[in-house]
Amino acid sequence: MDSVNVQTADGSRSTVDLTAIDALDANAKGRIxxxxDQEYESSRKIWNGFFDRKPSIIARCMESGDVVKAVKFARDNSLLLSVKGGGHNSAGTAAAEDGMMVDLSLMRQVTVDGRKKTARVEGGALLSDVDFETQQHGLAVSAGIISHTGVGGLTLGGGFGWISRKHGLSVDNLISAEVVTADGRKVTASAEQNQDLFWGIRGGGGNFGIVTSFEFQCAQIGTEVFSGLIVKKFADARKYMQFHRDFVRGLPDEMTVWMVVRHAPPLPFLNEAVHGSMVVIVPFVWLGEKDKGEELVKPIRSITASHGEAMGMNPWVNWQSGFDGLVEHGARNYWKSHHLTDLSDGCIDAILEFASKLPTDECEVFIPHMEGVPGRVSETRTAFAHRRTPFLLNIHTRWRKASDDEKCIRWAKDFHDRTQPFAKGVYVNFLSQEGEDRVxxxxxxxxxERLVAVKKKWDPTNLFRLNQNIRP
Ligand SMILES: Cc1cc2nc3c(=O)[nH]c(=O)nc-3n(C[C@H](O)[C@H](O)[C@H](O)COP(=O)(O)OP(=O)(O)OC[C@H]3O[C@@H](n4cnc5c(N)ncnc54)[C@H](O)[C@@H]3O)c2cc1C
Structure with missing residues (x-):
């Protein structure tokens, strides 16, 4: 073999000489x-087992210089290019079938400045890397709730989690980023430099370049938070949801209470008879004194009967990884999502109708409450646009056998259609491959309109197209 068959950006086929690939490898600190090759299989793998894509070339980068060389190589050879941060995106955009993948998974360094309360995070870091380092100082970066998610994709799309109601979205805490652009330059994006790029990467996804490092403002949350799970009976779900929709909206920003409808996992505090049955799980995090937190969650406990509960002061890193096991890598997944304008009776009816027929035991209906600091930021300050809707509905469809594909995807699409009357907009990071109109x-x-202008300036040939794409 003296050349490699590749997919080009315009959809045609081509070949790349091995001598050119060897030269790229020889010049890189990482590996091509x-x-x-030994690491090829682990490098190409992404979270969503629904996709089994095999890039023809993987640039496993160790530093931003490697990323620059890889971008130039992809551009000069007109290759279909993808970027893998944590590899978590359910749409599977991190892996380019027969194209070239820039894999950032070796670039995970996190450096914390405890005095300034800032963290510099490499583009391939996972949330666990950030939590581990920031917690040495009692700090946290506002981000997501599963520790094996990538900081890269999460931040570029917006980023929310347990502390965002109090401390803002990940993009609201981004101070600057180092970006490798489509023409192979390394630039800084911040409030002072390349402001249009800085605006675009705060919600516009991976459309404008490859971020090799992010600088975040951290929040001083300490190393333990009062948090827990209250597991409510599904038979009372309607009554609970009618209470929840108003109750959570009246809570202080320090308290975040979400709702998950699913089959009960084998939680140790639940009676074994409950395991596997339908339940409404109410997880919460309180950033304040324990006593006040206990007082605040009392109405949740008393409004309807519970199967069980567990709450207390939990180390932040434990809480942040506590749900990882429910969504480990490899299963088949299909997500449909939208922001909800309310949880009216009609919307609750729709949720209960579809929750009653979850296609597999691993599917779940996930309803975070979004209001707080993010909603008080102007909708044009960053590219993360939908900041005024109180709730989000995420339909997590998850299964193991390819023979269940059709059944599971149909359920998610029908559920999504049925709740459309209560929806406004969608979170870009929860999109599947749904076409440009949906993006x-x-x-x-x-x-x-502004995103298209930024794209035209920074990536006029659409080199970065394997994402929720904004065409120039
Ligand atoms: C189980 C699970 C839980 C989640 N929980 C949350 C949550 O709590 N909060 C939340 O906000 N989101 C959450 N998400 C959604 C998550 O934000 C997105 O899936 C996000 O894309 C993951 O980022 P990644 O780097 O791991 O993804 P990847 O699949 O690696 O990347 C997705 C896309 O992002 C771009 N990209 C990634 N890194 C870079 C980079 N460094 N530079 C340029 N482009 C890059 C690329 O275009 C790539 O195609 C969750 C997802 C899953 C699967």
């Missing part, structure tokens, strides 16, 4: 991997 719905028309 081809099928058959537009992640933004307001004004924000979309």
């Amino acid at each position: 991997l081809l099928a058959g 537009k719905e992640a933004y307001t028309p004004e924000v979309w």
